[in-house]
Amino acid sequence: MNYELGIVGGMGPLATSVLFDYIVRHTAATKDQDHINALILNHSTLPDRTDVILHGKDEDFLDAVKGDFDILNDLNVPLIAFPCNTGHYFFDAMSKMAKGKIINMIDETLARCKEMGAKSVAVFATEGTRATKLYDHYATFHDLWVIYPTAEEQATITRIIYDVKELGKTRFPEMDALLDKYTEDAVVILACTELSTLGIEREHVVDTTQVLGDAIIKRCGRERM
DSSP states (O other), X not given: OOOSXXXXXXXXHHHHXXXXXXXXXXSOOSSGGGSOOEEEEXXXXXXXXXXXXXXXXXXXHHXXXXXXXXXXXXXXXXXXXXXXXXXXXXXXXXXXXXXXXXXXXXXXXXXXXXXXXXSEEEEEOOHHHHHHTHHHHHHTTTTOEEEOOOHHHHHHHHHHXXXXXXXXXXXXXXXXXXXXXXXXXXXXXXXXXXXXXXXXXXXXXXXXXXXXXXXXXXXXXXXXX
């Protein structure tokens, strides 16, 4: 089989399934054979990205993920998705491991926000993504101002993210209050794929998983006309 797409997933498994479900549901297809030939590596035992970043254990993650890229390289997979915002801290290092092109989910997301006319974005993310200022870095290329929740609000977002991972919860009224506050003056980015499992569909909210899914479909030539 010639794979068109490789997904290095498992961060977490539910978020990976949400991405693939989105791809399938939004692909221009009338029969099975119209869909994208994809290989999903559900590498759920990859080290926690926030933990390795905050504790300076980068090599633990890179050593673990290298095997995934070795598999994709052996199969000559030309396009790779990495559905984890925090993991994009390792984007340059992973790009050197991969023969195929890795889609930069953060850059794609900020480009989408700019297309929407945003001037500022509120980033709802993990502590790791926030600490590394990943969105701040890429936002400079899109002339966007990045704002973050308060420390107390960040603690709430972090709890929600890990409640999704550990408890499988998908309903959080406190998230609605945060969205109400930050969508008044900015576009809110759901910058953790765990937040994509909550099914949030609101004006002025951008879901990074959906942006990644759209980028995959476009690059694979499966857009709906």
